[in-house]
Amino acid sequence: MSAWLTTLHQTFIETGYWRQMLLGLQNTIMITLGALCIGVAFGAILAICKYFSEGNRALRPLEILCDTYTTVIRGIPMMVLLLVFFFVVFSGTRNKLGVCILAFGLNSAAYVAEIVRSGINAVDRGQMEAGRSLGMSKLQAMRKVIMPQAIRNILPAIGNEMIALVKETSVAGYVGVMDLTKMGERAKSITFDAVNPLLVVAVTYLIIVLGLTRLLGTVERRLNRDKR
């Protein structure tokens, strides 16, 4: 046990590499949160565009556009998408973190759009009709009646999307972004300690995921407080 602690001390403290690891963690968190913001904002817009264009002839092109986006994005592995962003769309960029966030965000948006869409569809049709029969416009009924109910289906799924996203950002190292995984790998090659850097990285992800899972449980309980 104490031998292992000595090794840990040598690998992270003596080399001062713990600072790099923290930096990596910070980047991982930034990519995740940034991508989540873009994903939720853009995904919600996609879903709402789709909701209003469904069954409306004039808005048919918009519907096709939204469908194409989600289909294409969801059909391409994140890794490939990341490479395309770095070496085709933004080749030679100096803001690696920014491009990375954008790539993960636009990817996430496709999934969030599906989450929001199915969350809205899960709300009983009668709810919209009841709202409309009182004289609400489609938008008003959406805001006051449908969305507050859809959120209950949506938030837990967004939480899961976030958990998936944290883990998925570990491929960011391939395009030279210094995330947690990449820093762990570098620590491994610099300190010649093959075990502990990866162990620390793995445990860090695990802690983040467990924390998010607990948070999600709390949120879900709050949301359902009127369902007795």
Added chain:
Amino acid sequence: MINVKQLTKRFGDLVVLDRIDVEIDKGDVICVIGPSGAGKSTFLRCLNMLETPSSGQIIFEGNDLTDPKVNLNLHRQRMGMVFQQFNLFPHMTVMDNLTCAPIMLKKEPKEKAEARARELLRRVGLEDRADAWPSQLSGGQKQRVAIVRALCMEPDVMLFDEPTSALDPEMVGEVLEVMKNLAKAGMTMVVVTHEMGFAREVANRILFLSDGAIMEEGTPQAIFQNPQCDRLKGFLAKVL
């Protein structure tokens, strides 16, 4: 008050309503009866344009609701609707269910909306349930709240689509009682129903809808005691 002219509704090739003409006057209590699938719900939903007619006109207080230029939301505020499945908003308390539309749409002050809601709740015997969630109410209570929700907009006409069909038998009476009182108070009502007793007692006119047409219409007396067409005779033999 509502003038239905040559109303036709098709779903694809299926003609559900075929050139229907009806006049609904102020103070009328009209019951719509007929076999399942006859188009009763579709007819009612066309009246407030929840269903868009394929052709024909719905003239409500002089405004043609089928005119694309008309502001439907404004006219719907004056047509209350009560659904078979209640359709209360489950994420709001009873009070919020009742006040959200008047506050949002008529810009009523909260106090005024709540005072009216309380008064109406009292009249249907639910004054102590204002802070309950819909999931805590029985079916009969839910439907009474749904009726009050529509009334809170102070509509000129109330549309009911089988308001008691989803209820346990012992709760039907309490809802019909509320509707009877509403009719007595002079509300204009169009009620799709299978409750023949209610139709006979409360309606001043009954429409028998079958095969997409109004096959017969008249006073409860004429419809129940002296039915003319065979369809109606057959229908009454089955339900009475």
